[in-house]
Amino acid sequence: MKFFHISDLHIGKQLHHYNLKEDQRYIFNQILEHIEREQPKAILIAGDIYDSAVPSAEAVALFDEFLTELSQIKPEITVLIIAGNHDSGKRLSYASRILNNSRVYIAGLPPMTEEEHIQKVVLEDIHGEINFYLLPFTKPAFVRSFQEEGSLTYQEAIELLLGREEIDTTKRNVILSHQFYVAGGKEPVQSESEMHTVGGLDQIDISVLADFDYAALGHIHRPQKMGRETVRYCGTPLQYSISEASDKKSITMVTFEEKGSTPTIEEIPLKPLHPVRKLEGTLHEILENAKASQREDFVSITLTDDIDPYYPKERLEELYHRILELRIDNARTRKILDFSDAEPEIMHPKEAFLAFFTEMHGREMTKEESLLMDEIILKCQEGAE
Ligand SMILES: [Mn+2]
Numbered sequence: 097m098k099f100f101h102i103s104d105l106h107i108g109k110q111l112h113h114y115n116l117k118e119d120q121r122y123i124f125n126q127i128l129e130h131i132e133r134e135q136p137k138a139i140l141i142a143g144d145i146y147d148s149a150v151p152s153a154e155a156v157a158l159f160d161e162f163l164t165e166l167s168q169i170k171p172e173i174t175v176l177i178i179a180g181n182h183d184s185g186k187r188l189s190y191a192s193r194i195l196n197n198s199r200v201y202i203a204g205l206p207p208m209t210e211e212e213h214i215q216k217v218v219l220e221d222i223h224g225e226i227n228f229y230l231l232p233f234t235k236p237a238f239v240r241s242f243q244e245e246g247s248l249t250y251q252e253a254i255e256l257l258l259g260r261e262e263i264d265t266t267k268r269n270v271i272l273s274h275q276f277y278v279a280g281g282k283e284p285v286q287s288e289s290e291m292h293t294v295g296g297l298d299q300i301d302i303s304v305l306a307d308f309d310y311a312a313l314g315h316i317h318r319p320q321k322m323g324r325e326t327v328r329y330c331g332t333p334l335q336y337s338i339s340e341a342s343d344k345k346s347i348t349m350v351t352f353e354e355k356g357s358t359p360t361i362e363e364i365p366l367k368p369l370h371p372v373r374k375l376e377g378t379l380h381e382i383l384e385n386a387k388a389s390q391r392e393d394f395v396s397i398t399l400t401d402d403i404d405p406y407y408p409k410e411r412l413e414e415l416y417h418r419i420l421e422l423r424i425d426n427a428r429t430r431k432i433l434d435f436s437d438a439e440p441e442i443m444h445p446k447e448a449f450l451a452f453f454t455e456m457h458g459r460e461m462t463k464e465e466s467l468l469m470d471e472i473i474l475k476c477q478e479g480a481e
């Protein structure tokens with residue numbers, strides 16, 4: 097059986113104030129094309145469907161569009177969805193029982209009462225059944241009702257929930273989970289667009305997943321295996337921060353044969369509409385090397401000119417239409433950073449401007465310029481009164 101593993105769609109997310117709707121639609125269409133080509137039996141979406149617990153109408157419409165198109169191109173596909181830490185489990189599972197009729201299974205919240213269990217979806221192939229366990233993002237507080245006294249760690253909460261299930265290890269078992277997993281104390285490689293608790297309290301060792309032949313993880317935005325090949329974060333479908341500029345995004349495709357055999361795992365590359373790039377150099381170098389083909393890309397530019405260039409943003413904007421940030425890294429900005437802890441000093445406006453002018457131009461003001469500045473400051477002060 098072949099299935100796709102994706103996660104952390106973060107529909108509705110903005111990248112430095114840029115709306116990513118078109119970028120997200122573009123990437124969903126690519127995922128749909130790969131589904132048509134590869135014909136997986138299921139698609140697993142391991143949490144963080146939306147970027148916020150209360151997604152915008154636009155975000156909900158975009159996910160609806162994706163599911164609708166999916167059901168048109170491949171009506172028999174099974175869609176397995178869990179909530180992530182960014183989602184509201186309750187909202188996400190709205191109408192989930194009706195959706196089961198369309199083979200869409202959504203687990204918003206983990207079991208919270210004695211009667212409830214982790215949602216299990218059984219699919220079949222020529223080798224028999226595969227059990228898919230849908231474990232949404234879980235906080236220790238969610239499972240409080242199972243615990244008489246004392247508080248649980250994240251690790252204990254997940255152990256408790258998995259311990260309540262009778263997992264038939266003679267069959268193939270797959271889990272969808274959205275947590276911060278570590279492998280023997282080794283943390284996953286992270287990026288700036290994730291969010292987890294400080295101090296590592298949310299860490300869970302992958303040993304809790306020992307009964308599963310494959311763990312489809314969400315939460316960490318870089319694709320990577322955790323410990324063994326079959327415990328994997330698939331990563332986001334798009335670059336969601338500048339720190340992900342060199343990341344290659346992909347769909348993780350898993351093909352299972354009989355129980356006990358190693359599944360085949362492939363990463364199908366996804367190509368963004370507007371890649372995120374980091375550029376560094378003097379203004380002249382960057383203007384000189386700008387490629388027309390990258391004009392629409394998201395760029396983070398670091399200028400290294402010794403003397404701060406004049407109106408750099410305006411000049412760069414002629415060649416790059418989506419500038420995420422513009423930084424200046426030279427002796428002056430480094431000097432400012434070095435002293436950034438010091439108490440700010442309040443200077444006379446003229447004095448402050450003189451210092452600024454000298455830094456910008458690398459020379460003192462002429463007598464004429466200085467007199468002109470006196471006049472300007474006087475006018476400003478009169479105007480303020
Ligand atoms: Mn996420």
